[in-house]
Amino acid sequence: xxxxxxxxxxxxxxxxxxxxxxxxxxxxxxxxxxxxxxxxxxxxxxxxxxxxxxxxxxxxxxxxxxxxxxxxxxxxxxxxxxxxxxxxxxxxxxxxxxxxxxxxxxxxxxxxxxxx
Numbered sequence: 252x253x254x255x256x257x258x259x260x261x262x263x264x265x266x267x268x269x270x271x272x273x274x275x276x277x278x279x280x281x282x283x284x285x286x287x288x289x290x291x292x293x294x295x296x297x298x299x300x301x302x303x304x305x306x307x308x309x310x311x312x313x314x315x316x317x318x319x320x321x322x323x324x325x326x327x328x329x330x331x332x333x334x335x336x337x338x339x340x341x342x343x344x345x346x347x348x349x350x351x352x353x354x355x356x357x358x359x360x361x362x363x364x365x366x367x
Contacts, residue, residue: 259312260365266358270317271309273351277327278302280347284340298330314359321355324348 281299286292301323308316331344 260361263358263361263365266354266361267309267312269354270320270351270358271306273347273354274302274306274309274320276347277324277344277351280340280344281327284344288340298327302327314362317355317358321352321359324351324355328352 278299281302282296285296285298305316305320305323309320325348328345328348331341331348334341334344
């Protein structure tokens, strides 16, 4: 009797959880930055909605999602760079964006390598 369970290398699984954590971190940071950190709520809170879309695909290990998230994340990186004068939220957004990009890229690379 064969098991239908697929064995996933630990490095691939680690990059998956790092990517999910970074996306969730960017969502929480975006909500906090636009709703609670300024003196008044900003309508720019809608910027987190595109980040909500890939969460399911990341959790379901969809390769396509990892590929397009690695492109989407650059918009959040650029926002953090442009808003650098706003302090630690900008620095955290830049850091989360860079880690997310690295995790997605490494995840795709490791999955392709393990598939061979």
